[in-house]
Amino acid sequence: MATGSTPRPRRKVTEMAVQVDSHLMTDLKKMGAFDISACYNCGNCTAICPLSVEGHELPRKLIRYAILGLKDKIVSCPEVWLCYFCGECSTSCPRTADPGQFMMSARRYAIRRCSFGRVADAFYSSKLLSLLALSVFPLILLGIFATSHGPIITDEVDMWSFIPMDLIHELGLIVMAFLGLSVLANLFIMYRNLSRAAGAAPSAKVKLTRRAGIWLKALITIGIVEVLAQRRFTKCDDNSSEAQSKKGTYKYWAHMAVFWGFLGLAGATLIDYGINEYGLTVSRDISRVLGIVSGIVMMIGAAYFIYKRVKKDEVFSTFSHFSDWIFLILLFFGGLTGFMVTSFLYAGMAEATYISLVIHLMFSFDLLITLPFTKFAHAMYRPFALWIVTARDQVSAAGKTT
Numbered sequence: 001m002a003t004g005s006t007p008r009p010r011r012k013v014t015e016m017a018v019q020v021d022s023h024l025m026t027d028l029k030k031m032g033a034f035d036i037s038a039c040y041n042c043g044n045c046t047a048i049c050p051l052s053v054e055g056h057e058l059p060r061k062l063i064r065y066a067i068l069g070l071k072d073k074i075v076s077c078p079e080v081w082l083c084y085f086c087g088e089c090s091t092s093c094p095r096t097a098d099p100g101q102f103m104m105s106a107r108r109y110a111i112r113r114c115s116f117g118r119v120a121d122a123f124y125s126s127k128l129l130s131l132l133a134l135s136v137f138p139l140i141l142l143g144i145f146a147t148s149h150g151p152i153i154t155d156e157v158d159m160w161s162f163i164p165m166d167l168i169h170e171l172g173l174i175v176m177a178f179l180g181l182s183v184l185a186n187l188f189i190m191y192r193n194l195s196r197a198a199g200a201a202p203s204a205k206v207k208l209t210r211r212a213g214i215w216l217k218a219l220i221t222i223g224i225v226e227v228l229a230q231r232r233f234t235k236c237d238d239n240s241s242e243a244q245s246k247k248g249t250y251k252y253w254a255h256m257a258v259f260w261g262f263l264g265l266a267g268a269t270l271i272d273y274g275i276n277e278y279g280l281t282v283s284r285d286i287s288r289v290l291g292i293v294s295g296i297v298m299m300i301g302a303a304y305f306i307y308k309r310v311k312k313d314e315v316f317s318t319f320s321h322f323s324d325w326i327f328l329i330l331l332f333f334g335g336l337t338g339f340m341v342t343s344f345l346y347a348g349m350a351e352a353t354y355i356s357l358v359i360h361l362m363f364s365f366d367l368l369i370t371l372p373f374t375k376f377a378h379a380m381y382r383p384f385a386l387w388i389v390t391a392r393d394q395v396s397a398a399g400k401t402t
């Protein structure tokens with residue numbers, strides 16, 4: 001009904017609607033944050049955290065969100081990804097509330113909430129469901145190999161007769177397409193969550209070209225400094241004792257071994273692919289040596305974390321969620337079976353090569369296809385969060401100086 005009065009302009013809603021979830025603490029506790037209810041908000045953990053800086057304080061802020069049931073705040077807070085679990089906050093908490101473990105469970109929660117269709121729930125809600133979800137693709141692969149393999153030549157090793165290269169190529173394309181789309185979808189959800197949280201802050205007045213330059217520079221810097229060299233990891237060091245600090249160094253190198261080993265294996269696969277599909281004129285020995293060395297390096301890194309989780313002698317390894325085991329087992333056996341394929345191949349053991357090749361493909365493809373929904377997803381969420389935080393902070397600083 002027209003009233004004749006001037007309509008009041010609508011106020012742009014910038015603050016995200018606050019939803020309280022009374023089950024949030026229960027959910028977080030199921031994923032590892034068993035003791036966090038003991039927190040009495042003293043702030044000691046934030047004061048001691050080597051990665052907590054003004055504007056990006058952790059972990060107390062997130063603990064308050066959790067206690068208040070603010071689930072959207074937890075997943076829209078980039079600080080969840082800024083912690084590398086050195087455990088210093090846990091060793092110094094006067095209430096033994098284990099804030100480091102809380103941060104880990106908040107990351108598990110964020111992986112679930114950022115996955116499209118909540119697919120990641122299948123890998124975090126129950127062990128049985130998780131095993132079923134992990135088995136789906138390997139069983140499909142096994143069915144395909146059982147019905148589509150080529151002749152089994154035993155007087156010499158001919159892997160690509162046994163499993164035709166075209167078949168691997170097509171399967172690889174399907175896996176990579178699914179992986180690419182899933183990564184994009186999940187990062188988009190994460191970006192939307194982070195943007196909701198940042199929506200309340202006034203936008204800095206910075207020219208579009210300068211803004212684009214800042215974002216690009218931040219992307220390159222984060223790619224080199226934080227992804228390839230993982231500099232923040234070196235800062236996340238529990239200095240409460242010399243022994244703790246030494247353990248932190250081992251953890252850093254084990255993490256680097258897993259990361260660079262995986263990257264080396266991806267490189268070896270690409271070289272092989274280039275030789276087979278595009279006639280790349282390099283010796284196949286390059287990809288084989290790179291594959292063997294990378295596989296060993298990745299296995300050493302994964303074995304270190306498996307050993308730590310069995311031994312439970314550090315803050316980060318005292319509790320292991322089954323999602324931690326899934327990731328480590330896929331990594332370790334992906335590397336081990338790849339190593340076995342190459343060893344049997346050089347030893348001229350045809351049947352052993354074919355069997356280990358099938359198992360290796362099952363582990364490797366499973367690792368890749370489940371990447372956006374398992375613990376492996378931290379490899380995409382953490383650099384993405386760091387990029388957004390860095391670029392936004394720099395745009396904001398540039399706005400103050402213009």
Ligand code: SF4
Nearest residue numbers: 039040042043045093
């Ligand atoms: S987790 Fe511990 S150190 Fe941190 S605010 Fe709570 S009681 Fe204090």
Ligand code: SF4
Nearest residue numbers: 049083086087089100
């Ligand atoms: S585990 Fe380390 S980086 Fe993470 S919140 Fe605690 S002190 Fe900070």
